[in-house]
Amino acid sequence: MRAMVLEAPGQPLCAREVPVPRPGPNQVLIRVRACGVCRTDLHIVDGELPRPSLPVIPGHEIVGTVVQKGEHVQGFSAGDRIGVPWLGATCGRCPYCQRGQENLCDEARFTGYTLDGGYAEYTVADQRYCFRLPTVYSDTEAAPLLCAGLIGYRSYQMVGEHIERLGIYGFGAAAHLVAQVAVHEGKRIYAFTRPGDTPAQEFARQLGATWAGDSTGLPPEKLDGAIIFAPVGSLVPAALSATTKGAIVVCAGIHMSDIPSFAYRLLWGERVVRSVANLTRRDGEEFLAIAPKVPVRTEVCIFTLGQANEALGCLRRGELRGAAVLTMSDQRGR
Ligand SMILES: [Zn+2]
Ligand SMILES: [Zn+2]
Numbered sequence: 001m002r003a004m005v006l007e008a009p010g011q012p013l014c015a016r017e018v019p020v021p022r023p024g025p026n027q028v029l030i031r032v033r034a035c036g037v038c039r040t041d042l043h044i045v046d047g048e049l050p051r052p053s054l055p056v057i058p059g060h061e062i063v064g065t066v067v068q069k070g071e072h073v074q075g076f077s078a079g080d081r082i083g084v085p086w087l088g089a090t091c092g093r094c095p096y097c098q099r100g101q102e103n104l105c106d107e108a109r110f111t112g113y114t115l116d117g118g119y120a121e122y123t124v125a126d127q128r129y130c131f132r133l134p135t136v137y138s139d140t141e142a143a144p145l146l147c148a149g150l151i152g153y154r155s156y157q158m159v160g161e162h163i164e165r166l167g168i169y170g171f172g173a174a175a176h177l178v179a180q181v182a183v184h185e186g187k188r189i190y191a192f193t194r195p196g197d198t199p200a201q202e203f204a205r206q207l208g209a210t211w212a213g214d215s216t217g218l219p220p221e222k223l224d225g226a227i228i229f230a231p232v233g234s235l236v237p238a239a240l241s242a243t244t245k246g247a248i249v250v251c252a253g254i255h256m257s258d259i260p261s262f263a264y265r266l267l268w269g270e271r272v273v274r275s276v277a278n279l280t281r282r283d284g285e286e287f288l289a290i291a292p293k294v295p296v297r298t299e300v301c302i303f304t305l306g307q308a309n310e311a312l313g314c315l316r317r318g319e320l321r322g323a324a325v326l327t328m329s330d331q332r333g334r
Helices: 039-045 140-144 148-158 173-184 199-208 235-241 282-288 306-315
Strands: 003-004 014-017 027-037 064-069 081-084 087-089 122-126 165-169 187-193 211-214 223-228 241-252 272-276 300-304 323-327
Touching: 003 306, 027 081, 027 140, 027 306, 039 306, 064 122, 064 140, 081 122, 081 140, 087 122, 140 148, 140 173, 140 282, 140 300, 140 323, 148 173, 148 223, 148 241, 148 282, 165 173, 165 235, 173 187, 173 199, 173 323, 187 199, 199 211, 223 235, 235 241, 300 306, 306 323
Parallel strands: 165 187, 165 223, 187 211, 223 241, 241 272, 300 323
Antiparallel strands: 003 014, 027 064, 027 122, 027 323, 064 081
């Protein structure tokens, strides 16, 4: 099969012919139809996350069709559409797993990082961690729901239900999905982008943001909570400065540049800074049930498998509107 492989961090992915993997007892073999390109992929390729299982095939927003199943697989059959997320396996025994925090499992394995992912024509996945996908979404539309959507949704839940004014720092794939859920629930969205990124600000307004502006400035009103999707540590004190007392500032990315020191008064007033790590299967089930009801619409920029490096480059440079998705069909676009 064709695959785009990370052989060494800091280098472009290599187009390779590799054997089609065989499913283990709890795994399904999947013919990949589409795979989203997440900022985490960029962190892996750039060597910002430790110890990937090299060589590794990135990609953890996989939509495909089951073509073969292992002997213990019961949840899916050949021909079923399936979604594979970032959380690929957990131990089920550690204290985190036992208390419903499988996202924090000490021995968790992650798709496209410590397990091969979806930048390929085929992949295998443990079906116990996979999802059925709402039928209203095409393969390319469904792909970004699997990480951008899930992580966005988990982050949104961490900000607290009571909030009215929600700040979102970095208006990319995750932000554009969670903003739709928040607007649907009557929240007012304040979108912050790289300074001068007027297309992203316009995009945020089109999706219902009350206000959109540069991340270096303050919003016209204080925020009740904020989610930081951009991997920029200086946004933590910036977001704290923009919030009311009691606000929660959620850092949603897996990697962030160092957070500069800041005055204690920014944290005073029971403000909270917290991170969100990975996802649980429950997040996935909840979000995939909510998404078609809102309905969350995914805005995608489509690339072919062979254009994976180009897609990562566009993401790095902030040139995408919505989410990048690789399609494995020969035809580009829909
Ligand atoms: Zn565990
Ligand atoms: Zn991701």
